[in-house]
Amino acid sequence: MTQTSTLTIADLYARVEAIFRKAGLNDVQAGALARVIVAGERDACKSHGIYRIEGALRTVKAGKVNPHAVPELELNEGTAIVKVNANGGFANPAFELGVPALAERARKLGLASLVINDCTHFSALWPEVEAVTNEGLAGLVMCPSYATVAPTGGNKPLFGTNPFAFGWPRPNQSPYVFDFATSVAARGEIELHRRAGKKLPEGWAIDADGNPTTDPEAALAGAMLPFGGHKGSAISTMIELLAGVMIGDLTSPEALAQLGTTTLAPAHGELIIAMSPEAFSAGRPGDPFARAEVLFEAIVGQGARLPSQRRFVARKKSETEGITLTAAEIEQLDRLEEKGLDAVS
């Protein structure tokens, strides 16, 4: 029987924040990072939970992210574009700084966007989508990552796993949220297969010679494949263009070239688009929030699932029963808190 410990969400937050402070991160960086990592554990989304702490610390230790960065807001009054320069820090505090201005602008104009530049990215996009839906807005979020995915018909890594996320606010309940990699699988999943010594499902990846492979090591050395064939490849291209080129920040191949490795968190930008259902539906028949529920009922009514439901169930459980970690995970937290950056290579 494995020994486990159960922590409240607040307790786990305090532990993770302490680790980041010990590692030299300033208030805004440590707080924002702890919040997204604890959100991952809370939602039983292990691939974005405490597993990610070491990667963040390694990126700090390698000097690839500024632990003292203070993000700066650029309001661009009179436009629909709010910008935050992360100043070389993590994306998360930059996003937290920008959301209130984004929400205000979207409510005023009906549609607005938040651009984050010069940030290091290491978390899922659903915490950001949910911050937008918490404002009663629909949100679309995308960013490049670093070149690990071959375009359909190609044989070399070029695109990132380029996540694409969307959210729709549902009054008095968890929002409709999807957040997926535009690769067949997230890179984290391939890494988890490698650690577990498991073969990959077919169709996930090609090796360094461009041949199909089910070996995680060969896949990590070769390239992943986009989801949905040429359509996913096209969406991934769109993300490079909009959330890389258009916002004047790095594309996935540029981010990899700058970083020189796929083992650290990549630096690039991020694009968030927020839309006000009230503004868009003004003067038209029907309440958009009530009508959306009819659609959701038709989906679940035929036995299909809404995305993110497993996360929301886990969240509810964590909120009442706390978050249970294994002894090994607790030891990892102890070690990281004690040694700070010395705990990682």
Added chain:
Amino acid sequence: MTQTSTLTIADLYARVEAIFRKAGLNDVQAGALARVIVAGERDACKSHGIYRIEGALRTVKAGKVNPHAVPELELNEGTAIVKVNANGGFANPAFELGVPALAERARKLGLASLVINDCTHFSALWPEVEAVTNEGLAGLVMCPSYATVAPTGGNKPLFGTNPFAFGWPRPNQSPYVFDFATSVAARGEIELHRRAGKKLPEGWAIDADGNPTTDPEAALAGAMLPFGGHKGSAISTMIELLAGVMIGDLTSPEALAQLGTTTLAPAHGELIIAMSPEAFSAGRPGDPFARAEVLFEAIVGQGARLPSQRRFVARKKSETEGITLTAAEIEQLDRLEEKGLDAVS
């Protein structure tokens, strides 16, 4: 040997426009419809060429679209949302009316959207995406259609084939454009398989009992499947929410309920988002248009293709050599021009 005739683009336009005028469409409706249909033939995109004329005429004859509609522009000054009410006519003249205002707003604010309400939709989205890129803007276009696609994990038609299209302007050459159905296949392709007596590839559809099928008739009676599994299903849901619910217009199941058949063009709305690369990249290093070319070169440099290239090659050929139609196609045009709405049932 099959007899063929070659027409200039202008000649084919005149013929198609004459057909729509004979069928009772007013100037703006006949002109806009003829332009998109001729664009389809010009680009060798047969599934959106003259093949579509009869469907448009059937929809007029059934009283499901107003051939005399004059679209109205609603500027919503001070916001990022331009609207056009199609007043029950086709989407195309409404879109043509809205584009200049959309482009002006997007250049001013960096980001703007065009909402089309109360329209009948029967054409591809790439003509609209290209109208946006012609303005030097990036464009995202989406709309529902009518319920023919089951959500992943479900077994009943709910979503439309819900096209999703994107364009990026490339100075001095054809834009980067994709335009695809969020179903595995477009409904038109299933219809073309049926007419040709060909079986469908596996994975395209389920029959009325929810079982996989390769029979086009069974597929048309059952449901199509989304591309890319749960990810495509999620994107299709997003399109229902943004381009149906949010803009206060019909979702795909509502459009089908109103229409009562899948053989006529569906009535709903459409959402277009336009972004100014100049505005988004202002103050950042690098020229976005030049940087995009680096990405495109990396894609084609490894043997992968950019979408729409076949269309652009065909377009160039049509522009210099004209459009070649079969004797049967010419006869069809003759018959439609002579008989007007009497040619369709």
